[in-house]
Each structure stands twice: as structure tokens, then as C-alpha cells.
Amino acid sequence: MASKASAVWTGSLKEGKGTISTATGVLSNANYSFATRFEGAASGTTPEELIAAAHASCFSMALGAQLGGAGLTPEKIETQAAVTLAKTDGGFAVTKIALTTTASVPGATQEQFDKAAADAKTGCPISKLFANNTQIELDAKLV
Structure with missing residues (x-):
């Protein structure tokens, strides 16, 4: 059995942004960014x-x-x-x-x-x- 998810990234590393979704729909277009990953911003996941x-x-x-x-x-x-x-x-x-x-x-x-x-x-x-x-x-x- 394979679990599936997808990610979309647009823009440069520091100014860009992305979304993550799972095939089940549990996550749907969850935001992630450089700021959430490396700067502690609370506007998305990592x-x-x-x-x-x-x-x-x-x-x-x-x-x-x-x-x-x-x-x-x-x-x-x-x-x-x-x-x-x-x-x-x-x-x-x-x-x-x-x-x-x-x-x-x-x-x-x-x-x-x-x-x-x-x-x-x-x-x-x-x-x-x-x-x-x-x-x-x-x-x-x-x-």
C-alpha cells in the first residue's frame, strides 16, 4: 500500500511559498515556507x-x-x-x-x-x- 501526498512550490527559496496536500484530503493546501521552516513563523507547517x-x-x-x-x-x-x-x-x-x-x-x-x-x-x-x-x-x- 502506498500513501500519497503532493507539494507545490512557487518562487524563490526565501520569498517563495508552497502548499502540501494528501490524497486522503486530511491536508489540503496546507501552507509552508522558508519563514515557517527556518524563522519560526506560525503561518504554516514544515x-x-x-x-x-x-x-x-x-x-x-x-x-x-x-x-x-x-x-x-x-x-x-x-x-x-x-x-x-x-x-x-x-x-x-x-x-x-x-x-x-x-x-x-x-x-x-x-x-x-x-x-x-x-x-x-x-x-x-x-x-x-x-x-x-x-x-x-x-x-x-x-x-
């Missing part, structure tokens, strides 16, 4: 914000799957992802993704939860995408 959303959702699902495999059903898994874009010798790159998760899992021991979280971190498809070139940190708490 590729890194979309990566953060993808990783947070992917990890949460993977953690749910790992817990389910251990016979546990989470009440709630809440994950935030912070994606760091930094200038490197080879140009700009995503250098770090910090995942912060809290989960309510009735009947889970700390050991079971820690194992499930570690396995979800390495098994999530978005984690695998970045595994060999980006530092992925995990702070997971059982509540």
Missing part, C-alpha cells in the same frame, strides 16, 4: 512538523501492538515527537528525534512496558526510516 506527527503516531501504534502481543491492552498512549533540523557538514539534516510517551496500561509491569517501548522504538516503520542516520531518543513513562 516538513519536520509532518515527520514529527508521523513518528508520534507510528510509535504510538507500534507500542500498542507490542503491548497487545504481551496480552496487555493500553487505555491511552500519548506521544510527542520533537524533530531537530540542524546544519551539518553535508547541509541541513534531521539530526535527532525525541519521542516522549506516557501510557496507561492496566496490569502492565514496568519491565513489560519498558520492553514494549524499546521494541516499538526500533520496530516502528518511521523509526526504521531514520535508524542509521538520526539519533532517536525515547522517554517512556507508564502512568
Whole structure:
């Protein structure tokens, strides 16, 4: 199965602007620009914000799957992802993704939860995408 999205960019790098849309219509002409990506403007999204959303959702699902495999059903898994874009010798790159998760899992021991979280971190498809070139940190708490 292939997920699809498209982007349109018009103009120069600093003065130009773009829109991002997904085939499902969940995003439709979402704005992005140099100012949103590099200057903190709040008038649109960034590729890194979309990566953060993808990783947070992917990890949460993977953690749910790992817990389910251990016979546990989470009440709630809440994950935030912070994606760091930094200038490197080879140009700009995503250098770090910090995942912060809290989960309510009735009947889970700390050991079971820690194992499930570690396995979800390495098994999530978005984690695998970045595994060999980006530092992925995990702070997971059982509540």
C-alpha cells in the first residue's frame, strides 16, 4: 500500500511559498515556507512538523501492538515527537528525534512496558526510516 501526498512550490527559496496536500484530503493546501521552516513563523507547517506527527503516531501504534502481543491492552498512549533540523557538514539534516510517551496500561509491569517501548522504538516503520542516520531518543513513562 502506498500513501500519497503532493507539494507545490512557487518562487524563490526565501520569498517563495508552497502548499502540501494528501490524497486522503486530511491536508489540503496546507501552507509552508522558508519563514515557517527556518524563522519560526506560525503561518504554516514544515516538513519536520509532518515527520514529527508521523513518528508520534507510528510509535504510538507500534507500542500498542507490542503491548497487545504481551496480552496487555493500553487505555491511552500519548506521544510527542520533537524533530531537530540542524546544519551539518553535508547541509541541513534531521539530526535527532525525541519521542516522549506516557501510557496507561492496566496490569502492565514496568519491565513489560519498558520492553514494549524499546521494541516499538526500533520496530516502528518511521523509526526504521531514520535508524542509521538520526539519533532517536525515547522517554517512556507508564502512568
